[in-house]
Amino acid sequence: MPEKNNFMSLPDEILLHIIKFLEIQDVVKLQSVCRKFLSICRDNPHWRKRCLHASTSLEHVSLFRRGSDWIDEEGIPLSRAAPTDSHPLQHHNVIERIGMLASRKRQREYSRIAANWDPTFPGEKTNWYNEYIQRHGPVVTNWFERPQSEGPTADIIDVRGIALYRPLEAENQLFAVSPLDDGSICLWDVKGTKSRKGSILSKSRSGLLWHPEGMPSVKKPVRSIDRGIIECVSVDNHRHAAFFALGNKIDLQAMAIITVTPFERMIMTMSAANTSVPLTVGTFNGLYLHDYRIGQAPHHEKHEVVEPFPLSRVLNDWRPLPPYAPLAQPGPQYIHHMDYPGHPGQLSDDIFVAGRFTSILHYDRRMFPSIKGSLHSGGRLCSLTSLPYPFSSVDSDLRRRLELTEEQVIESKNAAGGRTLIACGEYNTKGSLEIYGLSSEYQDGNQNCVSYNSTTKNRQTASSSKLLSVINHGNRIVFSDGQGYLKWMERDGFTEVRRHKIGKVEKEDDTQRSLFGTMPGSDDIARKILSTRTEVGSSTANDDDILFWTGETLGLVNFTSKSSFFPEDFIENNKCSIEEEAAKQERVYAKRMRLALERQADEVRFVQNLGMPRD
Known part of the structure; x- marks a missing residue:
């Protein structure tokens, strides 16, 4: 009778100790054995x-050094434990004692280094399994289905913006909402809960956004969202409504206009919509607080005057314009509503505005339209995000060099009333990643003062081109640049974790590759990036991807080894076998011609170099 295998009966601590010696690939495979191993391996x-x-910040640090640089608690170097012939027993005791002291010292040093490296703050929940996948796992780019016009031509319609729509908090549903070039609205399934992942879920009729009341000063043929406007759509998940830069409020469930709010100038940017606060709208030269929660008459209701002018009724029905704050310099590009310190998701009264001016403007919703302060940047910023945790440039630099003690790290992370504002943009044609530490003072339970006490600006190693969009992704900062890269940084703003080039919106197939596909500048760029994390999906492994908009189409960066879908995969194949064979032969012929042209170009370059003089 075979002996019973008692391996599964071992305590979890012993099994976990054994697992830590395995390679990453083996640990991942071990998770699928049973639920017990799944729980232990996570x-x-x-x-x-x-x-x-695996962190890049520890490359210059040896955690288990040996030699005279390790000093015991009594200040005796380990090299003092040299063997002597006269006292062999004493030498053995010294070796044993110093070995124990060195082990404890190495453990304390390891704890100190780990505390300096740890990017989390007290009370912040982190799934380190997901963190490892996003830091060191494979990464690929997927492309969403491209909307097409109706008719025999079926032309591709460009996407003009992007926002995320979470209809149900109890389910892991996530949809991408975008205005299209033909005035329609399109929804994509990001998680694949209702349809195929990356496919179009629904699309409104063409010209829905081109309502005559939306932009009274603009003629209908050009009544569309400008391509230079990035933040052109904002979604209220609780009310299932979307706001567009043409002044329209759209019901996303019925795909119909609810109200139209005309603005005197073109809308340049909008804040994220939240039921608890009004929407902040930025026009060419000013800011508005648009409280869409106040009931308004539907856009289709018209009142005709058939009697003498009813002045009393007009005065009773008159509604004042929303609060307005003029800008000294035109061109706002991003409006950010900041959270309360230590409370993610709870919006405060602080509004920060960045744009084509050299400072970040700070407004308080309670004192609007008076400006509360500003943070001088010197660059042109186009995107903002924040953390409800403190930031100190001095402590951050010391932590990056692993020089703080554990007590100092704890003290720096527990600073009361601290918050972090993160901005990106351009400074002298180079990318600029900027981090500002804000501290709040409270009296009688009310926030009455915000001080700007710390600043870090990475204009050297961020990127050689303009930074376009920045968000928080897990415990890291991720931004896109003008070279087509997504770059992940630690929260210090200098330590690069990884990078990924999104590539081109075409299938990586030799038979379909363009002759100019490998030329510099042929890749797409991510003009706006968003995290696909949901509250329901936060406990799911590897469920936090990066959704991006290139200015024409949408894509998704997944942390997997193989791309899942391309725009061509959503096109129904109605061709017969003869047509498919002809198309295959055409692709083979195109491949041969491309290779012939490449070889000819190589020969021309080789012949040209033959006559060059030698140095």
């Missing part, structure tokens, strides 16, 4: 250590 502290050991 141990959070285990993956935190894995992230620490």
Whole structure:
């Protein structure tokens, strides 16, 4: 009778100790054996250590050094433990004692380095298994289905913006909402809960956004969202409504206009919509607080005057214009509503505005339209995000060099009333990543003062081109640049974690590759990026991807080894076998011609270099 295998009966601590010696690929495979191994292999502290050991910030640090640089608690170097012939027993005791002291010292040093490296703050929940995947796992680009016009030509319609729509908090549903070039609205399924992942879920009729009341000063043929406007759509998930830069409020469930709010000038940007606060709208030269929660008459209701002018009724029905704050310099590009310190998701009264001016403007919703302050940048900023946790440029620099003690790290992370504002843009044609530390003072439970006490600006290693969009992704900062890269940084703003080039919106197939596909500048760029994380999906492994908009189409960056879908995959194939064979032969012929042209170009370059003089 075979002996019973008692391996599964071992305590979880012993099994976890064994697992830590396995390679990453083996640990991933071990998760599928049973639920017990799945639970053990997802141990959070285990993956935190894995992230620490693989971190680029520890490349210059040897955690287990040996030699005279290790000093014991009495100040005796370890090299003093040299062997002597006269006292062999004493030498053995010294070796044992110093070995124990060195082990404890290495453990304390390891804890100190781990505390300096750890990017999390007290009370912040982190799934370190997901962190490891997003830091060191494979990454690929997928492209969403491209909308087409109706008719025999079926032309591709460009996408003019993007926002995320979460209809149900209890389910892991996530849709992308975008205005199209033909005035329609399109919804894509991001998570694949209602349809195929990346496919079009619904599309409104053409010209829905071109309502004559939306932009009274603009003629209908040009009544569309300008291509230079990035933040042109905002979604209220609770009311299932979307706001567009033409002044329209759209019901996303019925795909119909609810109200139209005319603005005197073109809308340049909008804040994220939230039921608890009014929407902040930025026009060419001013800011508005648009409280869409106040009931308004539907756009189709018209009142005709058939009697003498009813002045009393007009005065009773008159509604004042929304609060307006003029800008000294035109061109706002991003409006950010900041959270309360230490409370993610709870919006405060602070509004920050960035744009084609050299400072970040700070407004308080309670004192609007008076400006509360400004943060001088010197660059042209186009995107903002924030963290409800403190930031100090001095402490951040010392932590990046792993020089703080554990007590100092804890003190810096527990600063009361601290928040972090992150901005990106351009400074002297180069990318600029800027981090501002804000501190709030409270009296009688009310926030009465915000001080700007710390600033860090990375204009050297961020990017050689303009930064376009920045968000928080897990415990990291991710931004896109003008070279087509997505770059992940630690929260210090200088330590690069990884980078990925999104590529081109075409299938990586030799038979379909363009002759100019490998030329510099042929790749797409991510003009806006968004995290696909949901509250329901936060406990799901590898469910936080990067959704991006190139200015013409949508894409999704997944942390997997193989791309899942391309725009061509959503096109129904109605061709017969003869047509498919002809198309295949055409692709083969195109491949041969491309190779012939490439070889001819190589020969021309080789012949040209033959007559060059030698140095």
